[in-house]
Each structure stands twice: as structure tokens, then as C-alpha cells.
Amino acid sequence: MLNIIICGAPGSGKGTQSKLIAEKYNLKHLSTGEILRNEIKFQTEIGKKAEQFISKGQLVPDEIIITMLDHILDKEMNHHKGIILDGFPRTYAQAEALEKLLKKRNEEITLLLDLKVNDEELISRLLKRAEISNRSDDKLDVIRKRLEIYHQNADEVNNFYKKLNKYVAIEGIGTVEEIFSRISQVIDSTINP
Template sequence: MLNIVIFGPPGSGKGTQSEKIIAKYGLAHISTGDILRQEIKEETELGKQAKSYIDQGELVPDATIIDMLEKKLETLNNEQGVIFDGFPRTVDQAGALKKMLQKRGEDVNVMLNLEVGREELIQRLLKRGEVSGRSDDNLETIEKRIHVYEEQTSPVIEFYKAEGSYHAIPGEGSIDEIFERISNAIDSVK
């Protein structure tokens, strides 16, 4: 089993690179963002709660995300591994993921941290907002999301450094250049 955490601030290219990793390595994809957007679209109770946090640029509470992820993991069978996209976002979530995987006799093999400068992130997200129409891709919310990431999420890096699975990936350049860096990191742990 190959379990990968793809990490980075909003707009760093996690979704784009996840698709390429899935295609190359045959992994299942768990995107908490996709799951939350689906819940919001279906107007479920979870979706309504999540939307109130997301619209303010805040993180959805750990307990909600962890429960949702555990249910999703239980639906996977005979996968070659999983790429976790958008999870974990806090140290508590990272610890919960470690416990979930240990129950399955697994662990996170590699944590890929996409490093992108603040101005580049803002430009990418504004462009994505124009193209996709995502309501959370406006300047005020983007700046708040980046701030929340820096304050609450970046400590997860230290967790994975201590675990020995951390790999910094320069996240600027062409999609293929970035993917080559990612592939080299993954191949080094396989």
C-alpha cells in the first residue's frame, strides 16, 4: 500500500497534481474538499454546517472531517493506496489519520508539501475563481484562507518531519515540472 498526503496552501496545485499521481500510481483519491462540496451541493446537514465555515474562510471542525474521512476509508477495497488531498489540515487530524491507518496495518508513506509563494497563490486562486465560479475564490476569502493555513495548518509539516515522511516540493513552474519532482519523491520511498 502506498499512502500519500499531498499538502500545501490553497491554490498550490494539490488537486491538479493529485490527478496526475492517481493516473501514474493507480491510487484511490480522497479529497475532503470534494466530499464537502458534494455535501454542500446536496444540502445535507453536514453540507450546511460546512458551508458556514467555508464561506468565512475557516476550517471545518476536526471531528466532522475525521468522521467523514473514516467513513470514506471504510468504502475502499483492494486499492493500491490512497492519496489524501486536503487532509490532514491540523496536527490532531494527522494523529487521527495515523491511528486510522494503523488499524489497517498501514501508515503514510510520503507527505508531499507543495511550496508556492503567497502572491502566486493569490493569482492562481483569483484565476480559478474566474474560471470555475467558486464562491470562495475572492480576494478577501483567499487572504483569510491563506492566513488560516499559515496559522493552523502549517504545524502539520512538523508532525510529518518527525514521522520521517516529509518531502518539500517546489510548487512553481510547469505542471509537468512539478509532477516530475513529486514522482521523484514518491519513487524514493516505494
């Protein structure tokens, strides 16, 4: 199976690129952020807990995310050629937990794709998105807090996968098509070396 993590700061294009990757390679797109936003929308127990953190730009505690992901993997792993995880893991502890979840299913991560975009561009993108979305986490003060938290945790997650020779940095500035072309080249060279 092809199991990919796509990461990058908020606003780097993870969601957009994940959907394209999922479609091209027949992978199940799993966005923990999207799943959590749905939980919040429907005011589930997980949603109510998660909303307290998300609305302040904080990370949702690992135990909530890991439990949710474990249930989703049970439902989805056997129906696709793999998964694309969008924005997860965000911490070293989450990376370790993900490896355990996959290992018990005799799976592993194939690649971590890290979309690299500078903070100035990220803030600009997120403020534009705020104009058309109603997301509570797209306000300037919350954006700055999210970027700060992202930068605090990103290196340890990236280093975790660098040690496993699964990390690839991708230039995240350009058109959607240009970025997707870069990503496709990396994936294609991994599955057809």
C-alpha cells in the same frame, strides 16, 4: 500500500497533482474539499454544516471531517494500491486522528508531499480560478483569510510528519508536468530505494 498526503496552501496545485499521482500509481484520490463541496451541493446534513464554515474561509471542525473520512476509508482502502489525501490533514489534531484511522486498518502514511508556492503566486492563481469557477471561497478577502489560516497550521502538520521522516518539500512553481516530474522522482525513490 502507498498512502500519500499532498499538502500546500490553497492554489498550490494539490488537486491537479493529486489526480496525476492517483492515475500513475493506482491510488484512490481523496480530496476532503471536493467531498465537502459535493456534500454542500447535495445539501446533505454534513454539507449544510460545512457550508457555514467554508463560505467564510474557515476550517470545517475536525469531528465532521474525521467522521466523513473514516466512512470513506472503510469503503475505499481495499480497492486500490493506496490513497492520496489532498489537503488533509490541515491541523496537528487531524494528523493524529488520521494516524489512528490508518493504524486501526494496519496502514500508515508513506509520504507527505508539501507543494511550496509563495503567497503572491497563490493569490494570482486563485483569482484566475475565481474567474472560471463559482467557488464561494475564491474571493480576495476569503483567499487572504484561507492563506492566513493555512500558514497558522501548516508548520505543526509538517513538523508532525518530519518527526516520522515522511515529509518532503516540493517546489510548486513551474508547469504541471515539471512539478509532477519532481513528485514522481520522490515517490519512485521511496517505493524503489
